[in-house]
Amino acid sequence: MDQAAQTMIDNLEKNSGKSLDEWIALVKSSDLSKHGEIIKLLKEMHGLTHGYANLVAHKAKGSDAGSAANLADLITEQYKGKEALKPIYDQLMVEIKKFGVDVEVAPKKAYVSLRRKKQFAMLTPATKTRFEIGVNLKGDESSGVLEKITSANSMCSHKIKLESAGEISAETIGWLKEAYEQAG
Template sequence: MDPAAQTMIDNLEKNTGKSLGEWIEIVQKEQFQKHGEILKFLKENHGFTHGFANLVAHKSLKSDAGSAEDVNELVKNQYKGKEHFWPIYLQIEKELKSFGSDVEFAPKNAYVSVKRKKQFAMLIPATKTRYEIGINLKGQASEGILEAETKSNAMCSHKVVINHEEQLSPEVFDWLKKAYLAAG
């Protein structure tokens, strides 16, 4: 297990008095099927922050890289019915790996989190027509293709929307590089 995940798990018990296993049992008794249902339950009923709720939700649903039997299957499944976005993922992955040996890919069921010391990007085949690149650049104004993320529980401060492979411009990779450097 990566050290950051272990720290979160340790802090969960310190902050709540219950272990990850106990929280998973509580969530499973509710018979939730969706990630968002678990987040809402833990935040509203138990005062969880988004980070801790997200951890428990992923572990309960076994939808994170640390719980999956085959991490590559998590990524492949994201592109079922969206195969035309696969070359975009591969191109972005290759570019991100060139930033440094400390780039880590952490697949979930619906997206791939990209981390350095902390998450700096998310790669999301959102719909059949929209690919989103979440970028963490808190304090950065929207500019060019960089849009402010407006979701209330956004895990990234900004996003770039791609509809076609030709839209992977140097500007996209410049924003990703800035986020990578800021995450160090």
């Protein structure tokens, strides 16, 4: 388990009055199965922040990296039926690993989180034909391939959409590198 997740788990009971196991039991008794529904329940009915609600939802569903027996299996599962997008992920990872040895790669059920001191990007095979790179950047700028995300509950501030590895440009890598640097 990564240090950030462990810190959140350690602080969950102190901040909420319930342990992770108690929150998981509450979620399981709710009969909710969709991640978003679980987050909504935890935030609206129990007052958890988005970060804690997301942590509890992932743990309750077993969809976090810490619940997987093999992290590579999470990535393999992400690309079932979306195999044409895997070369995008592979090429991006080659470039991202050049940023520094402190890049933490944390696969989840539906995406891969990239962290430094905090999350700076998410790599997601969004549909069978579209790959999305979510990046956390300060400011409201949108330029070229970079789009501002307007959703209030998004885990990233901007996104870049790709359909093939050939669309990975110096601009794309530049935005990822800037997000990486801001996360340090």
